[in-house]
Amino acid sequence: GAVVSQHPSWVICKSGTSVKIECRSLDFQATTMFWYRQFPKQSLMLMATSNEGSKATYEQGVEKDKFLINHASLTLSTLTVTSAHPEDSSFYICSEQSSNYGYTFGSGTRLTVV
């Protein structure tokens, strides 16, 4: 089946710095990738939809200038959290649509901003 590789699995950064999270589709060309955020004991919340070669579509309430998404190729999408603050600490997960009905998720990245 489809495999999505997400890196890093965890990262700690200082407040005010930027962090980049990568999501690679290893055996499938992902035209569209989705980025989710999950706070402790809560469900996944969609942040943005990333389309290869075009601008990402952000969900309401998600700051596009803070969460920069780049999907330059069919196998790589990146999420950059700019000027991170402690409230950005969360679990970030990417996902690709690997078939008409199936979605494959990355292993997630736990971001801690100190």
Place this chain on the structure above:
Amino acid sequence: LAKTTQPISMDSYEGQEVNITCSHNNIATNDYITWYQQFPSQGPRFIIQGYKTKVTNEVASLFIPADRKSSTLSLPRVSLSDTAVYYCLVVFRTGANNLFFGTGTRLTVIP
């Protein structure tokens, strides 16, 4: 997007069969029902998907009645390693579309 409703949590003893029911009253003709499993600090993992009647794979069964307004995930003989959150999602048949994650059901398997 069709919303889903499931119990927030369930407990079960090891070796028992667990049935988790999900309501999706607004499901559309082209929607499929998909279940995912999520362990702490991991991304969701696909379990099973179906459109109607019954689907079975090596890990679970999915029962969908004729009106498709609900579905039941059945996990046979659960073990401690099945402790996780289980999400029921309704997925549109064609085209890329985002997934709406409801609350999920937190299953705790007790020794």
